[in-house]
Amino acid sequence: MINGRIVKIEAKDYYVETDDGRIVRCNLPGRFKKQFHLKKDKLYKIDIAAVGDFLEIELNEDGTGTIQSIIERKNSIARKAPKIKGASRRGERLEQIVAANVDEIFIVSSVDEPPFNSKFIDRIIVAAESSHIRVNIIINKIDLDDDKYYLQWKELYEKIGYDVFPASAEEKAGLGNIEKRLGGKVNLFWGQSGVGKSSILNAIFPHFDLKVGDISGYSNKGQHTTVTSVMLKVAENTYVIDTPGIREMAPFGIMKIDLAHYFKEFEPFIQQCKFNTCTHYHEPECAVAKAVEKDLISVERYESYLNILETIEEDMNF
Ligand SMILES: Nc1nc2c(ncn2[C@@H]2O[C@H](COP(=O)(O)OP(=O)(O)O)[C@@H](O)[C@H]2O)c(=O)[nH]1
Ligand SMILES: [Mg+2]
Numbered sequence: 292m293i294n295g296r297i298v299k300i301e302a303k304d305y306y307v308e309t310d311d312g313r314i315v316r317c318n319l320p321g322r323f324k325k326q327f328h329l330k331k332d333k334l335y336k337i338d339i340a341a342v343g344d345f346l347e348i349e350l351n352e353d354g355t356g357t358i359q360s361i362i363e364r365k366n367s368i369a370r371k372a373p374k375i376k377g378a379s380r381r382g383e384r385l386e387q388i389v390a391a392n393v394d395e396i397f398i399v400s401s402v403d404e405p406p407f408n409s410k411f412i413d414r415i416i417v418a419a420e421s422s423h424i425r426v427n428i429i430i431n432k433i434d435l436d437d438d439k440y441y442l443q444w445k446e447l448y449e450k451i452g453y454d455v456f457p458a459s460a461e462e463k464a465g466l467g468n469i470e471k472r473l474g475g476k477v478n479l480f481w482g483q484s485g486v487g488k489s490s491i492l493n494a495i496f497p498h499f500d501l502k503v504g505d506i507s508g509y510s511n512k513g514q515h516t517t518v519t520s521v522m523l524k525v526a527e528n529t530y531v532i533d534t535p536g537i538r539e540m541a542p543f544g545i546m547k548i549d550l551a552h553y554f555k556e557f558e559p560f561i562q563q564c565k566f567n568t569c570t571h572y573h574e575p576e577c578a579v580a581k582a583v584e585k586d587l588i589s590v591e592r593y594e595s596y597l598n599i600l601e602t603i604e605e606d607m608n609f
């Protein structure tokens with residue numbers, strides 16, 4: 292038995308970096324799928340093994356490997372899988388795991404092309420906070436921002452307690468600060484399509500040669516190409532994970548009552564609401580809503596909160 296870690300998944304092939312530094316292409320025996328669906332929580336999941344998972348594998352004679360066991364995850368970060376054929380039963384949305392066993396996340400955004408989208412960032416923040424993963428925010432393409440529009444957003448997120456890294460992959464600006472923060476950790480780069488995740492990683496690590504500009508995730512024939520996250524080694528114990536472009540983001544498995552806790556700056560006010568079941572929406576004497584009125588919580592973040600609250604289905608018990 293050999294220990295290793297999944298660094299890339301392509302269709303049914305799991306690429307595993309073994310402890311002795313080799314990359315072995317592995318398959319996942321069907322029995323895993325069966326076990327998975329028998330789990331008592333009855334949530335249908337599509338990702339049994341994800342990039343970042345630690346495994347035990349057995350080597351086959353032809354040099355490939357077979358996954359024998361998946362070691363329990365420290366954490367994982369997920370979203371609701373896009374609505375695709377065969378992916379839902381009775382309208383449920385499945386969990387799509389982006390990566391497992393992650394230390395920090397770098398949410399990548401751009402000031403323009405695509406336009407800065409704080410709602411999208413906030414949705415990823417919720418996913419990260421609910422998995423207890425430390426959040427950093429990169430604002431890329433500042434070369435397109437003559438008016439320094441990004442500064443107000445930098446201030447907003449820094450006030451909450453997140454580190455914000457303005458950058459330009461194009462002009463190689465701000466990259467040193469990002470690189471310095473990666474050491475000794477597994478760092479996930481995630482964000483909307485086209486914001487420059489791959490460009491930033493290429494600019495810091497030119498030998499990666501990641502594909503840039505493929506913002507659709509679909510081939511030109513309209514077929515879905517299976518693109519998943521890929522984990523790249525930067526130095527001993529230091530990894531970055533590049534993720535494929537996504538167009539929509541809905542956090543998975545968040546309960547209405549918990550959502551406000553993933554908006555860190557709401558925390559001091561939550562306990563002061565009149566009702567302990569307060570969802571901070573329409574209830575009387577809500578301390579969160581009052582804090583928004585007094586400018587102690589930003590309107591933008593409160594709108595993000597309400598926006599996500601609305602999308603959490605009432606009837607789901609998770
Ligand atoms: N102006 C400008 N364009 C950039 C910058 N970084 C990336 N781009 C462009 O944005 C597009 C998408 O970049 P890509 O790295 O593929 O984004 P990803 O989908 O987040 O991985 C490409 O055409 C890049 O050349 C930047 O800092 N400034
Ligand atoms: Mg990319």
Ligand SMILES: [Zn+2]
Nearest residue numbers: 564569571577
């Ligand atoms: Zn409230």
